[in-house]
Amino acid sequence: VTTADKLPHPPPPPTRWYDAFVGEQPEQLRLEAWRAFLVAHARLTEVLERELREARDLPLTWYDVLVQLNEQGGSLRMKELAGALLLSKSGLTRLIDRMSEANLVQRAADPGDRRGVTVLMTPTGRRALVEAAPVHLRGVQEHFAAHLNPDEAAVLRDALTRIASDIRP
Amino acid sequence: VTTADKLPHPPPPPTRWYDAFVGEQPEQLRLEAWRAFLVAHARLTEVLERELREARDLPLTWYDVLVQLNEQGGSLRMKELAGALLLSKSGLTRLIDRMSEANLVQRAADPGDRRGVTVLMTPTGRRALVEAAPVHLRGVQEHFAAHLNPDEAAVLRDALTRIASDIRP
DNA sequence: TAAGATTGATACATCAATCTTG
Protein backbone atom coordinates (compact mmCIF):
# COMPACT_ATOMS: atom_id res chain seq x y z
CA VAL A 1 0.00 0.00 0.00
CA THR A 2 2.42 2.65 1.18
CA THR A 3 5.83 2.61 -0.42
CA ALA A 4 8.76 3.07 1.83
CA ASP A 5 10.56 5.24 -0.69
CA LYS A 6 8.26 8.14 0.02
CA LEU A 7 7.79 8.16 3.74
CA PRO A 8 4.78 10.25 4.61
CA HIS A 9 6.46 11.72 7.66
CA PRO A 10 10.19 12.29 7.95
CA PRO A 11 11.20 10.98 11.38
CA PRO A 12 11.44 13.80 13.92
CA PRO A 13 13.69 13.35 16.94
CA PRO A 14 12.11 11.30 19.74
CA THR A 15 9.91 13.37 21.98
CA ARG A 16 11.54 13.70 25.38
CA TRP A 17 8.27 14.04 27.21
CA TYR A 18 9.78 12.39 30.19
CA ASP A 19 12.52 14.96 30.72
CA ALA A 20 10.61 16.59 33.52
CA PHE A 21 10.52 13.30 35.35
CA VAL A 22 13.85 11.70 34.67
CA GLY A 23 15.83 14.88 35.08
CA GLU A 24 16.55 14.13 38.70
CA GLN A 25 18.44 11.00 39.51
CA PRO A 26 15.96 9.61 42.06
CA GLU A 27 13.11 9.61 39.56
CA GLN A 28 15.24 7.86 37.00
CA LEU A 29 15.88 5.12 39.51
CA ARG A 30 12.21 4.73 40.33
CA LEU A 31 11.23 4.53 36.68
CA GLU A 32 13.79 1.79 36.20
CA ALA A 33 12.22 -0.04 39.11
CA TRP A 34 8.84 0.36 37.44
CA ARG A 35 10.03 -1.12 34.16
CA ALA A 36 11.75 -3.97 35.93
CA PHE A 37 8.52 -4.64 37.78
CA LEU A 38 6.52 -4.89 34.56
CA VAL A 39 9.03 -7.06 32.76
CA ALA A 40 9.49 -9.39 35.71
CA HIS A 41 5.75 -9.85 36.05
CA ALA A 42 5.26 -10.64 32.40
CA ARG A 43 8.07 -13.17 32.33
CA LEU A 44 7.15 -14.81 35.63
CA THR A 45 3.50 -15.33 34.82
CA GLU A 46 4.46 -16.66 31.42
CA VAL A 47 6.85 -19.35 32.75
CA LEU A 48 4.68 -20.34 35.66
CA GLU A 49 1.65 -20.65 33.41
CA ARG A 50 3.60 -22.73 30.91
CA GLU A 51 5.19 -25.00 33.51
CA LEU A 52 1.90 -25.76 35.21
CA ARG A 53 0.17 -26.40 31.92
CA GLU A 54 2.90 -28.70 30.67
CA ALA A 55 3.20 -30.65 33.90
CA ARG A 56 -0.43 -30.95 34.94
CA ASP A 57 -2.42 -29.42 32.08
CA LEU A 58 -3.95 -26.93 34.48
CA PRO A 59 -4.40 -23.21 33.75
CA LEU A 60 -3.00 -20.95 36.43
CA THR A 61 -6.44 -19.39 36.94
CA TRP A 62 -7.91 -22.77 37.76
CA TYR A 63 -5.11 -23.41 40.18
CA ASP A 64 -5.81 -20.11 41.89
CA VAL A 65 -9.46 -21.01 42.33
CA LEU A 66 -8.51 -24.31 43.94
CA VAL A 67 -6.03 -22.61 46.26
CA GLN A 68 -8.63 -20.11 47.42
CA LEU A 69 -11.22 -22.80 48.01
CA ASN A 70 -8.71 -24.87 49.90
CA GLU A 71 -7.74 -22.01 52.15
CA GLN A 72 -11.37 -21.35 52.97
CA GLY A 73 -12.15 -24.91 53.93
CA GLY A 74 -13.34 -26.07 50.54
CA SER A 75 -16.21 -23.71 49.79
CA LEU A 76 -16.73 -20.04 49.07
CA ARG A 77 -19.46 -17.74 47.76
CA MET A 78 -19.11 -16.52 44.21
CA LYS A 79 -18.80 -12.95 45.41
CA GLU A 80 -15.93 -13.70 47.79
CA LEU A 81 -14.15 -15.83 45.26
CA ALA A 82 -14.35 -13.13 42.61
CA GLY A 83 -12.86 -10.66 45.07
CA ALA A 84 -10.05 -12.95 46.12
CA LEU A 85 -9.15 -13.68 42.51
CA LEU A 86 -9.32 -10.05 41.41
CA LEU A 87 -11.77 -11.12 38.72
CA SER A 88 -15.07 -9.65 37.61
CA LYS A 89 -18.30 -11.35 38.63
CA SER A 90 -19.16 -12.40 35.10
CA GLY A 91 -15.61 -13.57 34.54
CA LEU A 92 -15.91 -15.83 37.54
CA THR A 93 -19.27 -17.19 36.40
CA ARG A 94 -17.68 -18.44 33.20
CA LEU A 95 -14.59 -19.73 34.94
CA ILE A 96 -16.71 -21.77 37.34
CA ASP A 97 -18.74 -23.01 34.36
CA ARG A 98 -15.59 -24.47 32.82
CA MET A 99 -14.27 -25.89 36.05
CA SER A 100 -17.61 -27.54 36.84
CA GLU A 101 -17.60 -29.02 33.39
CA ALA A 102 -14.24 -30.55 34.29
CA ASN A 103 -15.61 -31.71 37.66
CA LEU A 104 -13.10 -29.80 39.73
CA VAL A 105 -15.73 -27.71 41.48
CA GLN A 106 -19.48 -27.78 41.92
CA ARG A 107 -22.15 -25.18 42.58
CA ALA A 108 -24.57 -25.41 45.48
CA ALA A 109 -27.38 -23.14 46.58
CA ASP A 110 -26.91 -21.28 49.82
CA PRO A 111 -29.76 -22.42 52.08
CA GLY A 112 -29.79 -19.21 54.11
CA ASP A 113 -29.87 -16.75 51.21
CA ARG A 114 -31.03 -18.30 48.00
CA ARG A 115 -29.65 -15.47 45.91
CA GLY A 116 -26.15 -16.60 46.72
CA VAL A 117 -24.27 -19.50 45.20
CA THR A 118 -21.58 -21.46 46.97
CA VAL A 119 -18.72 -23.09 45.13
CA LEU A 120 -17.49 -26.41 46.47
CA MET A 121 -14.24 -28.14 45.64
CA THR A 122 -14.82 -31.73 44.56
CA PRO A 123 -12.54 -34.63 45.42
CA THR A 124 -11.25 -34.46 41.86
CA GLY A 125 -10.51 -30.79 42.40
CA ARG A 126 -8.66 -31.54 45.60
CA ARG A 127 -6.60 -34.15 43.84
CA ALA A 128 -5.76 -31.70 41.06
CA LEU A 129 -4.65 -29.16 43.64
CA VAL A 130 -2.48 -31.61 45.53
CA GLU A 131 -0.77 -32.65 42.33
CA ALA A 132 -0.34 -29.16 40.94
CA ALA A 133 0.85 -27.40 44.07
CA PRO A 134 4.36 -28.89 44.20
CA VAL A 135 4.90 -28.02 40.56
CA HIS A 136 3.77 -24.45 40.99
CA LEU A 137 5.53 -23.85 44.28
CA ARG A 138 8.73 -25.24 42.88
CA GLY A 139 8.38 -22.77 40.02
CA VAL A 140 7.81 -19.84 42.34
CA GLN A 141 10.76 -20.97 44.39
CA GLU A 142 13.06 -21.36 41.40
CA HIS A 143 12.10 -18.34 39.36
CA PHE A 144 11.27 -15.84 42.09
CA ALA A 145 12.12 -16.70 45.68
CA ALA A 146 15.56 -18.15 45.04
CA HIS A 147 16.74 -14.79 43.74
CA LEU A 148 15.89 -12.91 46.93
CA ASN A 149 17.84 -12.78 50.15
CA PRO A 150 15.75 -12.21 53.28
CA ASP A 151 16.34 -8.45 53.31
CA GLU A 152 15.26 -8.07 49.73
CA ALA A 153 12.21 -10.25 50.27
CA ALA A 154 11.18 -8.07 53.20
CA VAL A 155 11.60 -4.90 51.17
CA LEU A 156 9.54 -6.28 48.32
CA ARG A 157 6.81 -7.53 50.59
CA ASP A 158 6.57 -4.31 52.59
CA ALA A 159 6.85 -1.87 49.73
CA LEU A 160 4.46 -3.73 47.44
CA THR A 161 1.92 -4.25 50.20
CA ARG A 162 2.02 -0.53 50.93
CA ILE A 163 1.59 0.27 47.26
CA ALA A 164 -1.33 -2.09 46.81
CA SER A 165 -3.18 -0.98 49.89
CA ASP A 166 -2.96 2.66 48.87
CA ILE A 167 -4.84 1.94 45.68
CA ARG A 168 -7.98 0.08 46.64
CA PRO A 169 -9.54 2.73 48.89
CA VAL B 1 -29.71 -28.17 40.75
CA THR B 2 -27.80 -29.34 43.78
CA THR B 3 -29.42 -28.67 47.10
CA ALA B 4 -27.25 -27.37 49.85
CA ASP B 5 -28.97 -29.53 52.43
CA LYS B 6 -27.23 -32.62 51.18
CA LEU B 7 -23.71 -31.50 50.49
CA PRO B 8 -22.10 -34.05 48.22
CA HIS B 9 -18.78 -33.85 50.02
CA PRO B 10 -18.39 -33.06 53.71
CA PRO B 11 -15.63 -30.45 53.94
CA PRO B 12 -12.30 -32.05 54.86
CA PRO B 13 -9.68 -29.91 56.56
CA PRO B 14 -7.71 -27.70 54.19
CA THR B 15 -4.83 -29.50 52.56
CA ARG B 16 -1.58 -28.12 53.91
CA TRP B 17 0.36 -28.91 50.77
CA TYR B 18 2.53 -25.93 51.39
CA ASP B 19 3.83 -27.07 54.77
CA ALA B 20 7.09 -28.21 53.28
CA PHE B 21 7.66 -24.72 51.96
CA VAL B 22 6.32 -22.44 54.64
CA GLY B 23 7.75 -24.40 57.51
CA GLU B 24 10.86 -22.32 57.64
CA GLN B 25 10.49 -18.64 58.31
CA PRO B 26 12.52 -17.42 55.31
CA GLU B 27 10.27 -19.24 52.84
CA GLN B 28 7.20 -17.81 54.49
CA LEU B 29 8.62 -14.34 53.96
CA ARG B 30 9.38 -14.98 50.31
CA LEU B 31 5.90 -16.33 49.65
CA GLU B 32 4.44 -13.21 51.19
CA ALA B 33 6.61 -11.17 48.87
CA TRP B 34 5.28 -13.21 45.97
CA ARG B 35 1.66 -12.58 46.89
CA ALA B 36 2.30 -8.89 47.42
CA PHE B 37 3.92 -8.80 44.01
CA LEU B 38 0.88 -10.30 42.32
CA VAL B 39 -1.63 -8.12 44.13
CA ALA B 40 0.35 -4.95 43.53
CA HIS B 41 0.63 -5.69 39.84
CA ALA B 42 -3.07 -6.35 39.45
CA ARG B 43 -4.06 -3.19 41.27
CA LEU B 44 -1.49 -0.99 39.58
CA THR B 45 -2.31 -2.01 36.04
CA GLU B 46 -5.98 -1.61 36.81
CA VAL B 47 -5.70 1.98 38.05
CA LEU B 48 -3.23 3.08 35.44
CA GLU B 49 -5.36 1.61 32.70
CA ARG B 50 -8.45 3.29 34.05
CA GLU B 51 -6.83 6.67 34.58
CA LEU B 52 -5.38 6.78 31.09
CA ARG B 53 -8.63 5.71 29.55
CA GLU B 54 -10.65 8.26 31.45
CA ALA B 55 -8.27 11.13 30.81
CA ARG B 56 -7.28 10.50 27.20
CA ASP B 57 -9.42 7.56 26.09
CA LEU B 58 -6.27 5.62 25.26
CA PRO B 59 -5.74 1.93 26.14
CA LEU B 60 -2.50 1.26 27.95
CA THR B 61 -1.41 -1.13 25.19
CA TRP B 62 -1.72 1.62 22.63
CA TYR B 63 0.28 3.92 24.82
CA ASP B 64 3.02 1.31 25.10
CA VAL B 65 3.21 1.00 21.35
CA LEU B 66 3.63 4.75 20.99
CA VAL B 67 6.31 4.84 23.68
CA GLN B 68 8.30 2.12 21.96
CA LEU B 69 8.02 3.80 18.58
CA ASN B 70 9.06 7.10 20.10
CA GLU B 71 12.11 5.61 21.74
CA GLN B 72 13.20 4.04 18.48
CA GLY B 73 12.95 7.22 16.47
CA GLY B 74 9.39 6.77 15.28
CA SER B 75 9.55 3.46 13.41
CA LEU B 76 10.07 -0.19 14.20
CA ARG B 77 9.67 -3.56 12.52
CA MET B 78 6.69 -5.66 13.57
CA LYS B 79 9.00 -8.32 14.90
CA GLU B 80 10.94 -5.92 17.13
CA LEU B 81 7.81 -4.24 18.35
CA ALA B 82 6.20 -7.54 19.30
CA GLY B 83 9.30 -8.43 21.26
CA ALA B 84 9.48 -5.11 23.06
CA LEU B 85 5.81 -5.31 24.01
CA LEU B 86 5.99 -8.94 25.14
CA LEU B 87 3.15 -9.68 22.75
CA SER B 88 2.66 -12.47 20.24
CA LYS B 89 3.12 -11.74 16.53
CA SER B 90 -0.53 -12.22 15.72
CA GLY B 91 -1.53 -10.16 18.71
CA LEU B 92 0.56 -7.30 17.42
CA THR B 93 -0.90 -7.62 13.92
CA ARG B 94 -4.35 -6.97 15.31
CA LEU B 95 -3.21 -4.21 17.61
CA ILE B 96 -1.57 -2.38 14.73
CA ASP B 97 -4.73 -2.92 12.67
CA ARG B 98 -6.74 -1.04 15.27
CA MET B 99 -4.19 1.70 15.77
CA SER B 100 -3.90 2.26 12.01
CA GLU B 101 -7.66 2.49 11.85
CA ALA B 102 -7.39 5.27 14.42
CA ASN B 103 -4.58 6.90 12.43
CA LEU B 104 -2.06 6.72 15.26
CA VAL B 105 0.36 4.53 13.31
CA GLN B 106 0.85 3.47 9.74
CA ARG B 107 2.37 0.44 8.01
CA ALA B 108 5.10 0.76 5.39
CA ALA B 109 6.95 -1.85 3.38
CA ASP B 110 10.60 -2.32 4.17
CA PRO B 111 12.46 -1.56 0.92
CA GLY B 112 15.41 -3.80 1.80
CA ASP B 113 13.46 -6.91 2.77
CA ARG B 114 9.95 -6.93 1.44
CA ARG B 115 8.85 -9.64 3.86
CA GLY B 116 9.17 -7.21 6.71
CA VAL B 117 6.74 -4.45 7.66
CA THR B 118 7.72 -1.25 9.37
CA VAL B 119 5.39 0.58 11.69
CA LEU B 120 5.52 4.36 11.64
CA MET B 121 4.10 6.73 14.22
CA THR B 122 1.92 9.36 12.57
CA PRO B 123 1.70 13.00 13.69
CA THR B 124 -1.62 12.14 15.27
CA GLY B 125 0.07 9.33 17.13
CA ARG B 126 2.80 11.62 18.34
CA ARG B 127 0.23 14.08 19.57
CA ALA B 128 -1.62 11.32 21.40
CA LEU B 129 1.63 10.27 23.06
CA VAL B 130 2.53 13.77 24.12
CA GLU B 131 -0.88 14.26 25.68
CA ALA B 132 -1.04 10.87 27.34
CA ALA B 133 2.46 10.74 28.77
CA PRO B 134 1.98 13.27 31.55
CA VAL B 135 -1.17 11.53 32.69
CA HIS B 136 0.44 8.13 32.75
CA LEU B 137 3.69 9.26 34.32
CA ARG B 138 1.83 11.13 37.00
CA GLY B 139 -0.04 7.90 37.71
CA VAL B 140 3.14 5.86 37.95
CA GLN B 141 4.60 8.52 40.19
CA GLU B 142 1.60 8.69 42.47
CA HIS B 143 0.72 5.02 42.73
CA PHE B 144 4.14 3.44 42.53
CA ALA B 145 7.20 5.65 42.75
CA ALA B 146 6.01 7.88 45.56
CA HIS B 147 5.88 4.90 47.89
CA LEU B 148 9.54 3.99 47.43
CA ASN B 149 12.54 5.57 49.03
CA PRO B 150 15.74 5.40 46.98
CA ASP B 151 17.02 2.30 48.75
CA GLU B 152 13.82 0.43 48.18
CA ALA B 153 13.69 1.50 44.57
CA ALA B 154 17.19 0.19 44.05
CA VAL B 155 16.35 -3.14 45.66
CA LEU B 156 13.27 -3.55 43.51
CA ARG B 157 15.05 -2.63 40.33
CA ASP B 158 18.02 -4.87 40.98
CA ALA B 159 16.16 -7.88 42.29
CA LEU B 160 13.46 -7.80 39.64
CA THR B 161 15.94 -7.28 36.84
CA ARG B 162 17.89 -10.27 38.08
CA ILE B 163 14.71 -12.36 38.27
CA ALA B 164 13.57 -11.41 34.78
CA SER B 165 16.91 -12.00 33.12
CA ASP B 166 17.18 -15.47 34.61
CA ILE B 167 13.98 -16.54 32.91
CA ARG B 168 14.35 -15.72 29.25
CA PRO B 169 17.39 -17.90 28.45
C1' DT C 1 13.06 -24.39 2.99
C1' DA C 2 12.86 -20.56 6.30
C1' DA C 3 11.52 -15.80 7.96
C1' DG C 4 8.06 -12.27 8.51
C1' DA C 5 3.46 -11.28 8.82
C1' DT C 6 -1.45 -12.27 8.50
C1' DT C 7 -5.70 -15.04 9.02
C1' DG C 8 -9.09 -18.38 11.16
C1' DA C 9 -10.56 -20.69 15.07
C1' DT C 10 -10.85 -20.33 19.69
C1' DA C 11 -10.27 -18.90 24.76
C1' DC C 12 -11.08 -15.81 28.20
C1' DA C 13 -12.16 -11.28 30.16
C1' DT C 14 -15.15 -7.14 30.52
C1' DC C 15 -19.50 -4.08 30.62
C1' DA C 16 -24.28 -3.47 30.54
C1' DA C 17 -28.63 -5.61 30.81
C1' DT C 18 -31.40 -9.13 32.89
C1' DC C 19 -33.23 -12.59 36.03
C1' DT C 20 -34.17 -14.18 40.76
C1' DT C 21 -34.60 -13.63 45.52
C1' DG C 22 -34.59 -10.57 49.76
Add this chain to the structure above:
DNA sequence: CAAGATTGATGTATCAATCTTA
Protein backbone atom coordinates in the same frame (compact mmCIF):
# COMPACT_ATOMS: atom_id res chain seq x y z
C1' DC D 1 -35.79 -1.25 44.93
C1' DA D 2 -31.08 -3.73 46.16
C1' DA D 3 -27.97 -7.76 46.10
C1' DG D 4 -26.15 -11.88 43.91
C1' DA D 5 -25.41 -14.17 39.87
C1' DT D 6 -25.92 -15.06 34.92
C1' DT D 7 -26.29 -13.84 29.99
C1' DG D 8 -25.34 -11.31 25.54
C1' DA D 9 -22.45 -8.45 23.02
C1' DT D 10 -17.96 -7.28 22.40
C1' DG D 11 -12.69 -6.64 22.75
C1' DT D 12 -8.44 -8.63 22.64
C1' DA D 13 -5.16 -12.31 23.30
C1' DT D 14 -3.32 -16.96 21.66
C1' DC D 15 -2.03 -21.16 18.58
C1' DA D 16 -1.78 -23.33 14.27
C1' DA D 17 -2.12 -22.86 9.45
C1' DT D 18 -1.27 -20.03 5.52
C1' DC D 19 0.56 -16.57 2.36
C1' DT D 20 4.50 -13.96 0.44
C1' DT D 21 9.18 -13.04 -0.28
C1' DA D 22 14.29 -14.34 0.49
